[in-house]
Amino acid sequence: QQQVKQSPQSLIVQKGGISIINCAYENTAFDYFPWYQQFPGKGPALLIAIRPDVSEKKEGRFTISFNKSAKQFSLHIMDSQPGDSATYFCAATDGTSGSRLTFGEGTQLTVNP
Amino acid sequence: GAVVSQHPSWVICKSGTSVKIECRSLDFQATTMFWYRQFPKQSLMLMATSNEGSKATYEQGVEKDKFLINHASLTLSTLTVTSAHPEDSSFYICSAAPGRNTGELFFGEGSRLTVL
Numbered sequence: 001q002q003q004v005k006q007s008p009q010s011l012i013v014q015k016g017g018i019s020i021i022n023c024a025y026e027n028t029a030f031d032y033f034p035w036y037q038q039f040p041g042k043g044p045a046l047l048i049a050i051r052p053d054v055s056e057k058k059e060g061r062f063t064i065s066f067n068k069s070a071k072q073f074s075l076h077i078m079d080s081q082p083g084d085s086a087t088y089f090c091a092a093t094d095g096t097s098g099s100r101l102t103f104g105e106g107t108q109l110t111v112n113p
Numbered sequence: 114g115a116v117v118s119q120h121p122s123w124v125i126c127k128s129g130t131s132v133k134i135e136c137r138s139l140d141f142q143a144t145t146m147f148w149y150r151q152f153p154k155q156s157l158m159l160m161a162t163s164n165e166g167s168k169a170t171y172e173q174g175v176e177k178d179k180f181l182i183n184h185a186s187l188t189l190s191t192l193t194v195t196s197a198h199p200e201d202s203s204f205y206i207c208s209a210a211p212g213r214n215t216g217e218l219f220f221g222e223g224s225r226l227t228v229l
Contacts, residue, residue, distance in 0.1 A: 032216030043119070043206045043220035044157070089156060099145060099210035099218045103156045 004092050006104025013111050019077040021107045023090035026071065030092040034101070035064065035075050038087045047088070048075070080111045115141050117209050119221030126197055127229055134192045134224045136207030142187035143209035147218070148180070151204045163190045197228040 005024045013019045023033075032051055036044035050057045050064040050073065057064045063076040077084055090104040116139040126132050136146055144165050149157040161182050162170045169182035179201075181193040190209075194201050206223040 034216065034218070036220070041204075041223070041225070043117075043208075043223040046217070046219060049216070093216045093218075099216055100147065100159070100162060101216075101218055106154075106156050108154070 004090060004102050004104045006090050006107060008107060010108045013080045015082060015111055015113050017080050019080045019109055021075045021088055023104050024072045025092050029094040032093050033073050034091050036089045044089060082111045082113050085109055085111050115211050115219045117219045117221040119207055119224055121224055122222055123225040125227045128198050129196055131193055131195045132197055132226060134205055136190045136221050138188045138209040141211040145210045146184060146190040147208045148192050149206045151206060199228045202226055202228045
């Protein structure tokens with residue numbers, strides 16, 4: 001029940017295209033859903049996050065879509081750039097776990113020039 | 114975002130020696146810090162939760178005597194890999210939460226440990 005399932009495992013997109021990464025969860029107590037971006041040899045960096053009281057959150061080229069009834073959320077990267085090439089992790093936590101995150105398996109995104 | 118500093122960024126040691134990795138929250142106080150281990154092309158694996166002033170809580174399967182965690186202040190947690198062996202070679206990442214139960218978590222840059 002603590003799992004977060006992420007897909008696809010890898011994704012190749014052309015420059016200017018839209019990258020879409022999906023995550024699904026089971027634990028209905030989860031109330032915070034962040035996305036992290038990780039470059040090789042670096043720690044993850046918080047990219048954008050959403051709480052279940054809204055269905056969408058947009059920050060620049062990055063948008064989270066959240067479907068509470070389906071227990072799914074996704075990251076959309078508009079106008080994808082080669083510099084966006086990285087591994088992306090979705091995660092989830094609930095308010096009682098002290099920010100302990102459950103991570104998805106990760107998606108390796110490659111944006112071709 | 115908040116800044117978490119991790120040191121060293123990489124370390125090479127001989128088998129049998131101990132290595133200490135530091136994790137500092139630079140611009141906020143962190144009651145809770147987390148230590149992760151990450152293998153190539155895999156997700157982050159939570160090793161332990163470090164709480165200031167109390168003993169760390171280890172995840173199942175993580176040897177507490179092998180991976181010593183000390184959270185001596187609200188801005189510093191350390192992970193010591195004792196009697197390191199080649200199988201301990203990995204990427205270790207710490208993270209810190211600026212607020213209790215907010216979900217927000219900021220990560221250090223990671224420490225690459227290579228045990229010869």
